[in-house]
Amino acid sequence: MANVQGAAPPYEVCLVTPSGLPITCGSGLTLQAQQALERVTGPLDTLVLSGGIGHELAAANRVIVGHVRRLARESRRVxxxxxxxxxxAAAGLLDGRRVTTHWGYASTLASRHPEITVDAAPIFIRDGNVTTAAGVTSALDLTLAFIEEDNGSALAREVARHLVTYLQRPGNQAQMSMFTEGPPPGDDLVRRVVDHVTGHLGADLGTAALAxxxxxxxxxxxxxxxxHLGQTPGRFVRRARAEAAAHLLATTSLPVAAVAARCGFGTAETLRQAFVDLYGIPPSRYRQAQASALPQSFRS
Incomplete structure (x- = not known):
């Protein structure tokens, strides 16, 4: 899509696999390689390593790791x-860097590679010429960031608009929403308080009132x-309100002050502070990004 919108020079994508063999994904789809890993030579613009069910076997394969290390030296960015x-990480390309990965694998990566600083929260992290992204859909955020870096924000915005996706979630946006990130708390009392918070965001949710x-x-x-949740009641409430505000900003035309009041923030400034802490951007810019990502016919 970037090429269609005028990327210059145009991107040329090549799927490379060990020995050029096809890859059968966990979904059952088979991907046909375009070239053998062993035969690829640089210089390359961008080297991207995909994750998946076989990542541990790949990381333990010295031949694969060696070729990745070789190609990284011949790439502008990795x-x-x-x-x-x-x-x-197995190739030593993350040593001394701050990185991210899928939230479910972050602790494993950190324990196996103490020389790496693993941050499971952001959707992608750029450290020097190496960028690591979280799971699945964060690949869109990663590539949009690359397109903007290479061709400017206007072209990246057009790509996002045609793909009907965000332009673009900032890299430090949290990977997971508190409403989807896992099973309810195991403790009955904590579960009741959580249910109360998410159902009464406009009420007094101070720690004293909740207790x-x-x-x-x-x-x-x-x-x-x-x-049980790894955070204080106050931080949980602040995040719940910020995520509810994000939903209203993306799906309604309510003024920011009205969104703040509906979600339990005393003022629009209080909402702005909480929003920047969680999403890395102010509410007004978040709303603009949501609108930019939708075709004109979808906007109210």
Missing amino acids: ASVCTGAAVL AAAGVSERHLTRLFLR
């Missing part, structure tokens, strides 16, 4: 998507939240 970071409603002390409630 990137990975999802668990492709495992291969870059009183739950019939426990503030200290005990905070201890339970840290144990």
Whole structure:
């Protein structure tokens, strides 16, 4: 799509596999290689390592890792998507860098490679000429960022608009939404408080009020939240309100002040601060990005 919109020079994509053999994905689809890894030579513009079910076998294969290391030296920039970071790590290309990967694999990558700083929160991280992205859809964010770097924001915006996707989520946006990131808390009391928070965002959700409603002390409630959710009640409430505000900004034309009031923020400035902390951009820019990503016929 970038080529259609006038990328100059145009991108040439080549799928490379070990020995040029086809790759059968976990979905059952088979990808036909265009070239054998062993025969590729540089210089290359961008080297991207894809993740997947076979990433651990690939990272343990000295031949694959050796060729990746060789090609990285001949590439202007290097990137990975999802668990492709495992291969870059095995090649020593992430040493001393701050990186990300799929949230479900982050702790494994960190434990196996203590020389790497793994941050599971962002959707992609650029450190020097190496960029690591989180899982699946973050590949869109990664490539849009590359297109903008190469051809400017106007062309990247057109690509995003035609793909009906975000332009573009900032790299430090959280990978996961609190509403989808996992099963409900195992503790009954914490689950009740969480349900209360998500259902009453405009109410008094201070730690004191939540503790009183739950019939426990503030200290005990905070201890339970840290144990089961890894964050204090205050941080959980702030994130819940910010994510609800993001939904309203993307799906309604309510003024920012009205969104702030509906989601329990005292002022638009309070919403802005919480939004920047979570998404890396202010609410107004987030709304503009959502509108830019939609074809004109979809906009209200």
